[in-house]
């Protein structure tokens with residue numbers, strides 16, 4: 135979230151003209167989200183060329199900064215220096231310096247799978263709360279995770295087909311949960327589709343043509359054909 | 373659902389079984405739809421004259437790849453109905469599955485019945501007399517055995533009497549002006565394609581299609597019965613009795629053979645995703661409900677009671693090991709849903725219904741997702757699964773957020789899948805925003821069609837490569853194996869390994885094709 139580091143700077147804005155003052159006011163009012171040039175134009179009805187000039191001068195005087203929008207590349211937002219860009223601009227909790235923190239995500243996913251394995255061995259039903267408590271206990275590295283973040287990680291594992299969501303029916307195995315509460319289980323399909331899985335790999339994906347980038351241009355008597363193609367050659371190399 | 377490569381593949385099958393001239397006629401029908409024999413000789417190449425076309429059509433009819441029909445001329449019209457021919461795409465593809473059909477029959481009825489079925493599969497259509505003659509030329513089991521086997525095959529519906537050689541379609545039903553909706557249309561669902569209409573009109577009622585022939589030997593008695601039984605059917609079929617001896621002609625019943633493969637596939641899917649116990653219970657349910665399946669591929673089975681499931685189960689050894697309590701637990705498991713698996717069985721009152729569609733959709737989904745995974749990677753796999761789950765248009769950044777993938781890379785990955793026809797895309801222009809928003813969706817029907825086309829293509833490729841491998845080792849294959857030594861022997865072994873891999877892959881790929889097309 136955006137944080138105000140300095141409340142209302144004193145009129146360091148002395149020496150700036152009327153247009154700049156108006157624009158700065160608008161930008162400040164938008165806090166961590168900042169304003170785009172088109173927003174400035176429609177809010178202040180100042181001409182585009184004057185807006186550009188004002189922005190350059192405000193930047194020079196270190197009153198505003200430019201922040202790219204992670205969600206909408208190509209659109210620049212201008213923030214007053216005292217504000218941090220909001221989640222919408224940075225991309226969210228999982229982004230650091232504009233890039234997705236993949237290693238952190240993958241690490242957390244691994245931990246979640248371990249927690250699930252441990253619980254399943256102990257025949258314990260896993261809800262979001264259970265995972266959250268584990269992290270609360272173990273996560274002493276100062277990197278506090280929110281419940282929402284853990285939910286996102288679990289959801290991601292569901293999309294990986296490593297974990298499944300099951301609604302509790304309150305019966306036998308679920309007696310410790312509310313009816314309708316979402317519980318998490320391992321699908322048994324480790325490594326998202328590769329190796330040791332419980333569900334089979336599709337038959338088509340195992341044919342070279344199933345994963346071939348040239349299937350669209352491969353014809354029986356064309357330049358790329360099953361008689362000459364390298365993929366078959368490699369596959370049939372005994 | 374026929375696709376471009378489906379047609380090419382069907383043409384390839386016909387070429388390899390009957391030669392290129394026959395294939396030209398068949399291709400003409402596959403591409404242009406129903407045609408008269410005159411039209412075919414005009415459209416096919418000039419070296420195939422009208423008489424030749426007629427011969428080819430007879431051959432294709434004999435092998436159940438083509439069906440003739442005519443359309444009733446409009447009321448008051450003087451003109452005579454012309455006979456048209458329609459290619460039966462499914463039956464052509466079934467030619468590659470004969471070994472699967474034989475296996476089904478072998479497991480259920482034993483090797484003698486398989487011999488009779490194999491005779492029908494390789495000859496298309498035969499009379500009992502022809503079957504007996506065929507047996508005499510081989511290892512002669514005797515006419516009684518053949519007759520007995522045929523009887524069993526007909527009783528199990530694996531073999532049927534040939535359909536009407538030339539059914540007449542009612543002219544009125546042609547127009548698309550039929551009002552949809554309303555009570556009547558809900559009950560009597562209209563057949564959708566012309567092929568389905570023709571086949572329905574050609575198929576006699578069950579009592580004629582699967583008669584208890586062997587009670588009375590004379591086929592004339594049968595012919596008398598025909599008209600009585602088929603009364604009340606929309607179009608009265610004329611059962612083909614034009615054979616030389618005026619005997620009943622038989623052919624394999626693909627509908628039933630495919631039904632068994634469909635059931636077997638469902639049991640396998642359940643076994644892999646649940647366990648052996650659940651698979652046994654499902655198998656028993658399918659067995660109980662089978663005779664009541666009215667359509668070729670119903671979405672759901674009829675309701676079956678716990679009692680009848682148990683009764684069926686204890687007929688088998690594996691089933692006898694299960695207590696009623698265990699069966700109940702399996703049924704509970706089969707009815708459970710999660711984000712991973714839908715319910716395979718629906719509980720209604722005190723009975724249970726098998727949800728074929730949901731079982732098959734699980735295997736289809738796995739096929740699609742594993743292609744996405746291997747072709748486009750892990751991130752794409754997550755996006756694809758997310759979009760399938762959402763089943764609506766979602767904006768690029770929302771997808772990146774949900775799948776936790778790098779925002780910069782997301783559009784490229786989505787675009788790649790879209791280019792190959794695996795995603796649907798819509799542009800949404802918003803005033804004040806420079807770039808239009810891109811919205812994405814998985815349209816299961818389009819993906820299935822795309823995959824099916826690619827699978828036909830792959831099957832064709834495997835087949836062509838197999839022929840190519842065989843062709844390039846022609847001389848080597850002529851030499852007796854035991855005489856081969858050293859490098860030659862090694863080459864022969866390599867050839868063997870290659871052809872086994874190609875053939876077995878094609879066999880499995882065909883299972884996947886059936887999953888999308890026939891089940």
Ligand code: SF4
Pocket residue numbers: 342343344346347348349352353358359360361363364365366833
């Ligand atoms: S035959 Fe070769 S080039 Fe053609 S689609 Fe298959 S793998 Fe690709």
